[in-house]
Amino acid sequence: MAHYKMLDGNCAAVEAIKMAKVKVVSAYPITPQSTIAEKLSEICENGELEAKYIRVESEHSAMSCAIGAQLTGVRTATATASVGLALMHEVVNVASGCRVPIVMPVVNRSLASPWSLWCDHQDSMAERDSGWLQLYCENVQDVYDTMIMAYRIAEDPRVLTPAMVCLDGFFLSHSMQKVMLPEQKEVDDFIGTYKVKNLHLDPSDPIVIDNLTGSNECTEMKYQQAIGFKNAEDVMEEVFNEFSQKFGRTKAMIEGYNLEEAEALIVCIGSMAGTAKYVSDILRDQGKKVGVLKIVSFRPFPYKKLREIIGNTKKLAVIDRTTGFGGQGAPLWLEVKSALKSDVLVKNYIAGLAGRDVNIETIKNVYTDILEGNDSDDPIWIDCGENVMNIREVLLND
């Protein structure tokens, strides 16, 4: 019987990996992902998961091993965070270019410097053009569900694209919540056994993979990846619908909350979406017509669905948990802004960097600002402290 279990986000990801019956694990621990690597090692050792655990010396090797192993025709697992993902960057692109549909939890943590252990989305946003699907989670149940669905989406022959399942460091990775876990058989029926498609490693049928490829073919191969992303939208729709029917929890690439006659909407991703929904409920009670759009799939970005779902709302406050240095705005804002017509006010707010709490006050401040119709061009660092230029100021004598 499906049953409730208390899990934190990392353990929920491990449960999904276990139930997907991966055969090879190669992971390198890094805060706040560490308990994923540790728990996977433990269940490989005690036989709960029949898989080989490869102890690697870095994230670069972790991904390399996963690619090689999965090409032999098995599901593999790895997971990382922050600078670990940055070190993995080179081979992250190899996985997507070789169309190896690895599903990888990324426990979102700030990128150095300054050194920080805590959550923001700088790490995964820096990989947004690396050819991976990116799905972001709101709560711990979501982590489990999204992992399970990600196998189906990534491995679909129309997609064949690896997927990052992004969960906020600490706010999800270490938050203990009640999670409904299905039976193993239900998961088996839903995701099926892994079958290698197209590129494969087989000693009895040797082929060359990832050889030096000239300009005569590279464009076409990249175009194939672009088509994979395009197809992913339909496949996600199918998988989300089937998941809702089988498991009773509704999923979508983009989820609306309190949309009725909304004057302003916060657009956000990750765990802050829950807090934004909570605050929008409070403000609705006070007569303010505000709601939330939670972006679940950042890659592919559901821009057509976004146009449909906003209806007549003319004010959007996009909260990025990353800096977007030097751009007109940060990554989420850029996507939202370019999807919409110019009669919609789309403001960018930067918040929650390096674990700064995106709390009720912060969300209220964003709603207040957007409702007032602030139309300044620059992103607003809504939770930035005072005397900002004096922080860590070092005065040198000339």
Added chain:
Amino acid sequence: MKRLKFYGLGGQGVVTAGKVLSGAVSIHENKYAITVPAYGHERRGAPVFTDIIVDEKPILVNCFVYEPDVIVVMDDTIIEKGVDISKGKHEDSVLVLNTCSQGTATEYKNTYDFKTVYHVNATQVAMDHIGRGIPNSSILGALSKTGVVSIESVENALIEFFGKKAGEKNAQSARDSYEQTKAI
């Protein structure tokens, strides 16, 4: 919705207490709870805290607790380490205090103007039952007196968390603490 803030010292099982409480209300009372963990530069003996939110319905909010309804203090010397346990306290906030002295409990009540303080020598109760002065299970017994969670749910969650043998000792510790807790 009830918002709780646990204060204690590294090594006292503050984070574990939060996790066990979450399980007690989520699994054994058919309600919902989330822990909002604060991880930092902890070390044994340094002040730590953890936040828990409890509700009858699924919890949307996922941020730290700023206005706690229940404040749990697992070491009564923590205020000497620069921690303001009254931060965000409101008129109806209650305090659950681990202390060996009724005088200290009264002092907390008067200094911070709590309507009710639930106090027990949770460290001693833990020594009596598990042979170690780790007050995480026993403080949950005292917390049951506030009505946030039932003592039976705490006992069940402890057995689930620590396994049968260690869990039963911890459950006895919680029950004893529950019975010894005084409200002033």
